[in-house]
Amino acid sequence: xxxxxxxxxxxxxxxxxxxxxxxxxxxxxxxxxxxxxxxxxxxxxxxxxxxxxxxxxxxxxxxxxxxxxxxxxxxxxxxxxxxxxxxxxxxxxxxxxxxxxxxxxxxxxxxxxxxxxxxxxxxxxxxxxxxxxxxxxxxxxxxxxxxxxxxxxxxxxxxxxxxxxxxxxxxxxxxxxxxxxxxxxxxxxxxxxxxxxxxxxxxxxxxxxxxxxxxxxxxx
Amino acid sequence: xxxxxxxxxxxxxxxxxxxxxxxxxxxxxxxxxxxxxxxxxxxxxxxxxxxxxxxxxxxxxxxxxxxxxxxxxxxxxxxxxxxxxxxxxxxxxxxxxxxxxxxxxxxxxxxxxxxxxxxxxxxxxxxxxxxxxxxxxxxxxxxxxxxxxxxxxxxxxxxxxxxxxxxxxxxxxxxxxxxxxxxxxxxxxxxxxxxxxxxxxxxxxxxxxxxxxxxxxxxxxxxxxxxxxxxxxxxxxxxxxxxxxxxxxxxxxxxxxxxxxxxxxxxxxxxxxxxxxxxxxxxxxxxxxxxxxxxxxxxxxxxxxxxxxxxxxxx
Numbered sequence: 001x002x003x004x005x006x007x008x009x010x011x012x013x014x015x016x017x018x019x020x021x022x023x024x025x026x027x028x029x030x031x032x033x034x035x036x037x038x039x040x041x042x043x044x045x046x047x048x049x050x051x052x053x054x055x056x057x058x059x060x061x062x063x064x065x066x067x068x069x070x071x072x073x074x075x076x077x078x079x080x081x082x083x084x085x086x087x088x089x090x091x092x093x094x095x096x097x098x099x100x101x102x103x104x105x106x107x108x109x110x111x112x113x114x115x116x117x118x119x120x121x122x123x124x125x126x127x128x129x130x131x132x133x134x135x136x137x138x139x140x141x142x143x144x145x146x147x148x149x150x151x152x153x154x155x156x157x158x159x160x161x162x163x164x165x166x167x168x169x170x171x172x173x174x175x176x177x178x179x180x181x182x183x184x185x186x187x188x189x190x191x192x193x194x195x196x197x198x199x200x201x202x203x204x205x206x207x208x209x210x211x212x213x214x215x216x217x218x219x220x
Numbered sequence: 221x222x223x224x225x226x227x228x229x230x231x232x233x234x235x236x237x238x239x240x241x242x243x244x245x246x247x248x249x250x251x252x253x254x255x256x257x258x259x260x261x262x263x264x265x266x267x268x269x270x271x272x273x274x275x276x277x278x279x280x281x282x283x284x285x286x287x288x289x290x291x292x293x294x295x296x297x298x299x300x301x302x303x304x305x306x307x308x309x310x311x312x313x314x315x316x317x318x319x320x321x322x323x324x325x326x327x328x329x330x331x332x333x334x335x336x337x338x339x340x341x342x343x344x345x346x347x348x349x350x351x352x353x354x355x356x357x358x359x360x361x362x363x364x365x366x367x368x369x370x371x372x373x374x375x376x377x378x379x380x381x382x383x384x385x386x387x388x389x390x391x392x393x394x395x396x397x398x399x400x401x402x403x404x405x406x407x408x409x410x411x412x413x414x415x416x417x418x419x420x421x422x423x424x425x426x427x428x429x430x431x432x433x434x435x436x437x438x439x440x441x442x443x444x445x446x447x448x449x450x451x452x453x454x455x456x457x458x459x460x461x462x463x464x465x466x467x468x469x470x471x472x473x474x475x476x477x478x479x480x481x482x483x484x485x486x487x488x489x490x491x492x493x494x495x496x497x498x499x500x501x502x503x504x505x506x507x508x509x510x511x512x513x514x515x516x517x518x519x520x521x522x523x524x525x526x527x528x529x530x531x532x533x534x535x
Contacts, residue, residue, distance in 0.1 A: 004285045040307050047289060051282050059281070060274040073278055084292055088307050155270055173235065175272050179238055195231040199263070202234070203221070206266035218265035 030097035040087055051080055057176055058104055063106055064171035067160055071200055075111075079103040098185035101176055104189050105168065112164055158208035162201055169194055170201035221251040226256045234263045406435045409442050418450035437463070437472045445479060451481035465498075474503045478510070485513075 029035065029049045038046035058079055062072035082103040090099065159167055168187065172178050178186060184194045209215045226249055232238045233246050250257040312318060405428035413421035425443035429436050441463055448456035460480035467473030481496035493513075500510035512518070 040304075041312070042304075044286070044289070048282070048286055051285050055282055058278050059277050060272075063275050064272050069275060069278075072275070073281070075278075076281070077285060077288065081288055081292060084289045090286075115285050141471070151269070152271070154274065156273065159272070171272060172269075174267075174270060175274065180232065181236065192228075198231050198235075202231075202263045202266045202270075205270050206262050208271050209266065212269070214269045214535070215265055218262060218268040 013069065019156060033092050033094070036087065036090045037092055040090065047084070050083075052074070054100060055080070055145065058100065061101065061171055061176045062104060062108070064175050065155070065164075065168050077103060078107050095182060095185065097176070097178060098182045101172060101178060101182075101186040102188070105172075108164070147213065151209060151214055154208050154212070155205065158205055159201075161203060165189075166197045166201045166204075169197035170205075173198060205207050223249075223253060223256055226253070226259075227249070230256075230260055230263060233260065234267050285348070323379075347455070405431060406439050409439065409446070413442060413449075415444055418446040422446035422450055437467060437470075441472050441476055448479065448483060453486050456488070457483045469503070471505070474500060474506050477505045481510075481513070487493040 005136050030038070030046075030051070032050065035050050039050070047087040055076060059072055059076040061068060062075040062079075066072050066075065079100065083100060086103075090096075091186045159170065162170070165187070169183060172186065173180075180191060180194055180198075183189075187194065206215070226246060229238060229242060229246060233243060240244070246256075246260075250260055271324065289472045304506060340502055403426055409421045409424035409428060410416075412424055422443050425439045425446060428439035429443065432454060440459070444456045444459035444463065447459070460476045463476035464473050467476065477496050477500055481500070484490070484493035484496065497510040497513045500506045501514070
């Protein structure tokens with residue numbers, strides 16, 4: 001992962017949008033599973049709907065895990081191409097979201113393992129983060145926007161410091177909003193392992209934001 | 221609910237994926253357990269504070285993916301293309317309209333198959349008459365026994381006649397192997413007929429009929445002809461008529477018709493004789509003579525007949 005994990009400072013210089021207001025399309029055109037079956041029968045328009053419905057979500061998830069826009073774009077594109085290549089193996093009984101994010105998980109894990117083999121470096125599942133500046137800087141009583149920006153950076157740094165599996169679990173949960181069972185299916189893990197990763201990730205996040213005003217407000 | 225179970229379920233509760241029953245149990249547990257209450261509140265606060273960045277998708281991304289999909293699909297190897305085609309076809313095959321249509325066609329086809337006529341069964345006719353008084357029978361028993369079906373017919377006809385006080389006579393037109401002596405008997409009967417020994421010819425021909433085989437029709441015709449020569453047309457006329465009706469437009473049938481016509485003519489039944497001559501106008505052998513008879517002439521019989529293939533009997 002080290003080869004494509006761009007320092008957060010680079011992307012932080014061009015901060016991405018902070019809200020996800022581009023939800024997947026409504027299901028006027030049919031459920032995801034029905035669209036996949038239509039695509040299996042040769043309806044390319046169904047695939048178009050699927051891509052439009054999920055491209056942003058997959059990209060945001062990939063970005064959250066990798067922390068680099070270009071790498072996230074490549075992973076998203078390859079995830080949809082993997083979907084196209086494996087379209088014949090999809091069944092209407094399968095859960096589409098788990099199936100789609102399973103491709104993303106596999107691509108990221110494969111890339112990470114390939115990077116390990118190429119570098120012959122010890123296992124380091126954390127992203128490259130900005131140089132440690134010691135204790136987290138205290139959030140002074142500044143303007144609300146500045147405070148929000150600082151909190152966002154704290155969270156980004158915390159997520160970047162997590163192991164790959166923890167980072168993947170929390171991003172899939174918070175960004176893709178998969179259920180716990182969907183998450184377990186997508187990452188080919190059992191439910192207890194997924195819960196342990198999420199709990200560990202939340203505890204790390206709590207440590208990172210524990211001195212912020214937002215956290216104190218949420219705690220109340 | 222204890223702390224161990226709480227630790228297993230707390231993530232589900234933080235992400236609101238617990239059912240009401242388990243959620244209520246946790247609620248009651250944290251009400252009196254400060255450790256678990258602290259864990260739940262801190263995890264929940266961390267989850268609420270955490271908002272992840274959601275970058276914008278690069279412009280034209282969807283079109284790019286669709287173009288890649290198009291090029292990928294055209295480059296698919298043959299087995300995958302075949303698999304995809306099978307998948308598409310199976311998708312259509314699973315549609316209920318197609319299934320109903322196939323069922324309807326199956327029903328129509330099976331109905332046609334089951335309800336169609338079976339000519340094979342109808343051709344096989346078994347007729348058995350038992351205990352019929354002799355007086356009610358139109359033909360004499362020995363006439364019926366001598367009447368044979370045409371050799372070309374595929375039907376099997378078994379005619380059994382039992383009359384009170386008389387012996388059973390059964391004629392089988394097919395199925396029984398020909399007796400080795402039947403052809404020689406027929407030839408012997410022909411020789412006797414040619415020599416003018418009509419009684420002997422009649423008896424030998426009758427034996428040939430009982431022996432069976434493929435020449436029984438010719439033997440029956442010879443027997444009837446010899447009988448006509450021996451005792452007169454009246455006794456043989458019924459046999460000629462029976463042979464004519466049984467053998468139709470075959471050589472035996474035509475000759476039987478000719479001889480029946482002659483008998484009718486000799487018995488003064490001109491209408492019936494004319495009718496039979498008219499029927500024979502189309503016959504290759506008997507046609508010219510029949511037309512001559514209809515014109516009022518009396519031509520000789522053809523040289524070669526079934527009764528005597530080499531020599532025409534004198535009339």
